[in-house]
Amino acid sequence: MTLLLGAALRIVFGRWLLMALPVFVAPAVVGASTVESGQTLALPASEADAEFYLKRGEDLSGAHQYERAIADYTTAIQLRPDYAEAYNDRGFAYYLKGDAERAIADYTRAIELRPNYPKAYNSRGVVYMAHGYGAAKSVPDFDRAIALKPDFRYAYINRGNARLVSHPWLALQDFHRAGMYPERTVAMVGGAVCVMIVGIGWFRRKRIRRARGGA
DSSP states (O other): OHHHHHHHHHHHHGGGTTTTSOOOOOOOBTTBSOOOTTSOOOOOSOTTOHHHHHHHHHHHHHTTOHHHHHHHHHHHHHHOTTOHHHHHHHHHHHHHHTOHHHHHHHHHHHHHHOTTOHHHHHHHHHHHHHTTOOHHHHHHHHHHHHHHOTTOHHHHHHHHHHHTTTOHHHHHHHHHHTTOOHHHHHHHHHHHHHHHHHHHHHHHHHHHHHHTTOO
8 A cells, every 4th residue: 555655646746856946037137138149148347246147147047058057157156165055056057957966066065155055955855866866865955954944845845755655654744744735636546547447347347238138
């Protein structure tokens, strides 16, 4: 029963695996509203402005220009070596490029610089989970993210996904804390399957009776 529940929940909720990674909404930049090809980026008031490069990197990442975003995050880090947000955001860009090792390294550095950074813990946990490191690596990061931010909904969802196979009942508790009730969906699907099976059986019996002349 436990294995069946875990499998069912994985099918239903597998798509929430990566919900906690930051989704960048392009912030307003003076002089330019977008970084689409052919348009001009705003110039900074000072080229030695780490925050400018961080914000522009977020714009570029939002436009899926990850190489350029990484370059801006790197510049921000060079200007301000203790910039935890720049490491976190560069880790996200590396993750989207499929470079898990560099993403993990950047998230780890962000955590070293700011030990109470729940987003970095959560995002590193997602990379661990998505790249085969397993629950032993990912769950402690989700635990820490939740300890730092008890209302961190995405961390609960991600920890629930990480626990689906080994601890489905704990996974259910995490989903409930996130305001999600997957067992209801599972029950609805199971009910629909039962109705379908009963219907198929009824039609088969009817056809057999007709074939025997008993209809």
